[in-house]
Amino acid sequence: MKGRVLADGAAEGSALVLDEPLSFWGGIDPASGLIIDARHPQRGESVKDRVLVIGSVRGSSSSSSILAEAVRAGFAPAAILLGEPDLILAVGAAVAEELYQVRVPVLLLSLADLATIPDGAVVAIGEGGEIALR
Amino acid sequence: MLAGGAGDGAAFAMRLVVRAAEALGARRLIPITGAHVDSCLYHGEATIDFVEKLVDGGAQVSVPTTLNVGALDLLHPELWRGDPRTAERGQLLMRHYRSLGCQPTYTCAPYQLAIARPALGEQVAWAESNAIVFCNSVLGARTERYGDFTDIACAVAGRVPDAGLHRTEARRAVLVLRIGPDVPDRLLTDDAFYPVLGIVLGRRAGSRVAVIEGLPQGLSEERLKAIGAAAASSGAVAMFHAVGSTPEAATLEAALQGREPEERAEVGLAELRAARDELTTAAGAAPVGTRIGTVSLGTPHASLAELRAVERELAGARPADGVELLVSTARQLLAEAEEEGLAGRLRAQGVELLVDTCSYIAPVLRPSPLPAMTDSGKWAFYAPGNIGVEVVFGSLRECIRSAVDGRVWRDHDLWGAA
Numbered sequence: 001m002k003g004r005v006l007a008d009g010a011a012e013g014s015a016l017v018l019d020e021p022l023s024f025w026g027g028i029d030p031a032s033g034l035i036i037d038a039r040h041p042q043r044g045e046s047v048k049d050r051v052l053v054i055g056s057v058r059g060s061s062s063s064s065s066i067l068a069e070a071v072r073a074g075f076a077p078a079a080i081l082l083g084e085p086d087l088i089l090a091v092g093a094a095v096a097e098e099l100y101q102v103r104v105p106v107l108l109l110s111l112a113d114l115a116t117i118p119d120g121a122v123v124a125i126g127e128g129g130e131i132a133l134r
Numbered sequence: 135m136l137a138g139g140a141g142d143g144a145a146f147a148m149r150l151v152v153r154a155a156e157a158l159g160a161r162r163l164i165p166i167t168g169a170h171v172d173s174c175l176y177h178g179e180a181t182i183d184f185v186e187k188l189v190d191g192g193a194q195v196s197v198p199t200t201l202n203v204g205a206l207d208l209l210h211p212e213l214w215r216g217d218p219r220t221a222e223r224g225q226l227l228m229r230h231y232r233s234l235g236c237q238p239t240y241t242c243a244p245y246q247l248a249i250a251r252p253a254l255g256e257q258v259a260w261a262e263s264n265a266i267v268f269c270n271s272v273l274g275a276r277t278e279r280y281g282d283f284t285d286i287a288c289a290v291a292g293r294v295p296d297a298g299l300h301r302t303e304a305r306r307a308v309l310v311l312r313i314g315p316d317v318p319d320r321l322l323t324d325d326a327f328y329p330v331l332g333i334v335l336g337r338r339a340g341s342r343v344a345v346i347e348g349l350p351q352g353l354s355e356e357r358l359k360a361i362g363a364a365a366a367s368s369g370a371v372a373m374f375h376a377v378g379s380t381p382e383a384a385t386l387e388a389a390l391q392g393r394e395p396e397e398r399a400e401v402g403l404a405e406l407r408a409a410r411d412e413l414t415t416a417a418g419a420a421p422v423g424t425r426i427g428t429v430s431l432g433t434p435h436a437s438l439a440e441l442r443a444v445e446r447e448l449a450g451a452r453p454a455d456g457v458e459l460l461v462s463t464a465r466q467l468l469a470e471a472e473e474e475g476l477a478g479r480l481r482a483q484g485v486e487l488l489v490d491t492c493s494y495i496a497p498v499l500r501p502s503p504l505p506a507m508t509d510s511g512k513w514a515f516y517a518p519g520n521i522g523v524e525v526v527f528g529s530l531r532e533c534i535r536s537a538v539d540g541r542v543w544r545d546h547d548l549w550g551a552a
Contacts, residue, residue, distance in 0.1 A: 006157045021340075021370070026516045030178055038415060038518035056340050057370050061172055061261045061281035068283070069178035084341060088281035090157035091150055095283045098146065099183050 001116070001131040003081065003107030007093035010127050011105050012134075013078035016050035017119040018042060024063035024070075024089070033075030047077045051123040053114060055083040064092030071096035071104060079105045079125045083114045107131065135291065143191025147290035154284050160295030168252055169195065169289035170244045170269075172202040172261035173282040174231040175495065176224035184283060185230040188290065195235040196292035200244040202262045203435075204228040207490045207498070208240070209465055216497030228490075234286065240490035241464035243359065243435040245273060254381055257300055259288035263372075264434045264512065267362030270373035272355060274381035276300045279341075279372040299373055305382060306391040307375050309339055313348030314402035318550045322350055326410075326529030326548065328357040329511030332364025333409040334401055341370035342396075345389035351378035356437055363434050364511030403550055410549065413514040413527035416505035420526040422544050427502025428523070429453070429537040430493045431530070432462035433510035441471055445480055447534040452484040454540030458500045465489040494520045507542065509533045 019041045022028070027037040033048035047070075057063075067089055070076040076096070080089055085108050093104045105125050113131075117123060122134040136152065138145040155163060173181065205224025206214050214221050232238050237249070244250035244260075245268050252258050252275035260269045260277040261284070269277050278298040280288060288294050298304050311334075313322075321327045335344060346361075353376060365371035375383035383389035414420050431444060444461055453459040461480070463471070468489050471477040477487060493499055494517040499506065505524040508514050514527045526542055535543040 007153075023367075025177075026519050036519045039412070039515075061263050061266065061279060061285075062175065062177060063281060064284065065173065065175075065177040065181050065184075065282040068184065069180040072178065072180040072183070085157060085159075087154045087157040087284060088279065091154055091281065091284045091287075094150060094153045095184055096180070098149075099180065099187065 001113050003109045003129040003131055005129045006085065006090035006108055007104065007106040008127055009103030009105035010125060011051065011079040012122065012124045013049050013051045015053050015117050015119055015121045015123050016045065016047060017053040017117060018055070021056045022054065024066040028066055028070065030066050030070035030073055030075060033070060048075045049078050051079045051081060051125070052077040053081045053117055055111060055114060057082065057084065057086045061088055064088045064095065067092030067104070068096045068099065071100055071102050076104055081114060081117070082106065082108050083111045141192040143188040143193025144290055146187055146191055147193055147287040150283060150287035151291045151293060151295070155295035155297065158278070158295045158297035160297035162296045163293040164257055164296045164300065165292060166197055166257050166259050166288060166294050168197050168250070168258045169199040169285060170202065170250065170260040170262065170265055171199055171231065171236055171285040171289060173286050174201045174204050174228050176205040176220070176227045182223060182227055185227060188286065189230055189233055193234055193290045195289040197289060199236040199289045200239040200250045201231055201236045203242050203491045203495065204240050205491060206496050207488055209489055213488060213498045214496065239464065239466065241435050242492065243464060245269065246435065246437050246464060247466055257294065259285055259294050261285035263366035264359065264363035266372050267366050267374065268359055270299055271362055271375065271380050272358045279370065305343060305373060306393065307343050307345035307389040308396040309342050309344040310395045310398040311335065311338060311344050311346050312398070312400045313346070314400045316403045317406065321549060324529055324548055325357065325360065326509065328360035329364040330406055330410045332361040333368045333413065333511050334405055335361060335374060336365035336367060336369025336371050338399060339365065339369050339371050341372070343373045345375035345377060345383055345386060347377050347386055349376050349379065353379040356440055359434055360511065367512045367515040407549055410527065413511060414525060415518050416524040416526050420505060420542050422542055424526070424542040425504050425540060426457065426507050426526060426536055426542060427504030428458045428460070428499050428506035429533050430460050430499070430506055430508045430513055431533060433492055433494070433508070433513040436461050436463040438467055438470060441476055441480065443530060444485065444534065445476060447531055448483050451538045453537040457537050457540050458486065459484060459537045460486040460488055460493055460499065462488045462492050507533050507536050
């Protein structure tokens with residue numbers, strides 16, 4: 001599988017497939033990596049070191065800051081796989097790389113490809129958007 | 135600029151604009167006439183590290199730029215109840231953005247200020263989800279869904295990617311939502327309807343542009359603001375049309391740009407009631423008589439008309455003992471309210487006025503184990519996660535009566551016979 005690169009990098013982690021859209025701001029606590037959105041079915045789960053699979057994004061334009069802060073604090077996801085383009089997360093990842101030299105790849109996939117990634121599967125991402133399930 | 139000829143800060147900004155252009159698939163950049171920047175809200179040290187890279191690199195904004203809310207009320211710092219160090223860092227961040235040449239407006243509703251109302255068709259770079267929707271939908275100016283970092287990067291570069299909602303074709307509605315025949319006329323005349331409609335719009339539309347049919351013509355900016363703020367909370371809505379109210383939807387055909395939509399759907403009373411009920415998180419859906427500790431209004435920041443409505447609904451009464459009634463607004467609007475005596479009268483009736491920030495961002499509410507009531511779909515959506523309160527959603531009248539009674543009061547006929 002190959003994704004379109006919104007932010008490049010290599011990473012590996014177990015997939016956390018979100019059941020519903022999530023805004024990083026108001027949805028993830030960057031100081032713990034936990035999902036805090038009171039209405040989200042996966043509230044309480046940690047995004048740290050996971051390959052976050054998000055079919056559709058929503059909400060706040062502050063999500064770039066939350067991603068960069070989660071990287072700084074060491075609670076960021078390993079990678080983000082999106083079903084629709086999101087410049088807010090792409091730029092959050094770009095800033096984290098410039099400030100902290102940590103890369104969180106952000107890739108855009110078709111919804112059909114996204115659906116082939118089961119929750120908990122180990123996903124390996126290579127530079128240039130290569131995606132392999134292990 | 136990219137090569138560093140305009141300084142390291144400008145080169146950094148331009149790198150981010152180019153990254154945004156790549157993410158959006160844009161082939162060129164276009165000039166903008168203004169920006170609204172949300173990056174001035176402290177979200178941890180990363181936000182300081184970022185702005186210091188711009189400041190140290192000598193960056194300055196190249197277009198008139200307003201600022202969104204910050205972490206604290208700089209005019210009333212005594213309202214802060216949190217960690218003093220966080221207040222200090224939040225204040226430093228706000229100061230850094232001023233030093234980049236941004237105007238100290240600190241409001242999430244810049245469109246309520248005469249200085250930040252771009253004209254129909256004007257290209258701008260706005261952040262803050264509710265402001266983005268308002269800019270595109272109500273002003274008819276053009277912005278993509280910019281976020282933290284990108285907003286100030288575009289303001290410094292003076293350019294944005296030529297993509298998305300900057301282009302006419304992307305502004306076409308692809309979803310038609312028709313208000314169902316079972317929605318009572320009286321509900322359409324009440325403010326409480328509009329944030330709830332916005333929640334439904336966000337769920338139905340996701341990130342698509344929708345057009346709403348069947349609303350009263352010429353809706354007020356306050357009602358359009360409420361729709362957009364809620365829709366950008368429950369979905370990734372950056373633009374909607376309301377036939378007969380928004381400038382690119384004089385008719386349904388205009389909003390569709392003469393083409394067929396992808397989808398047509400009806401929004402009926404049952405769906406609206408369900409969305410309304412979900413906005414209340416308090417135990418047992420907070421039946422009439424449930425004690426409340428707080429009423430928070432003004433998300434997005436209250437307009438002068440909304441401040442006057444608070445006074446009108448209070449009708450000389452005060453909140454019950456122990457109930458905090460707080461309204462957030464912009465410092466420039468507060469100054470106008472001071473001038474006409476409105477602010478003084480509201481304070482004399484026990485209303486707290488908060489500026490520069492919002493009561494679900496800054497720790498300003500009196501600690502209370504009791505639920506908080508609000509007329510804002512957005513506040514109801516985010517406050518439980520952000521500040522750990524249980525929420526009761528209601529109309530402005532329900533909120534004010536409940537504040538006065540200290541207990542939830544309901545206007546029983548509002549949402550149709552049960």
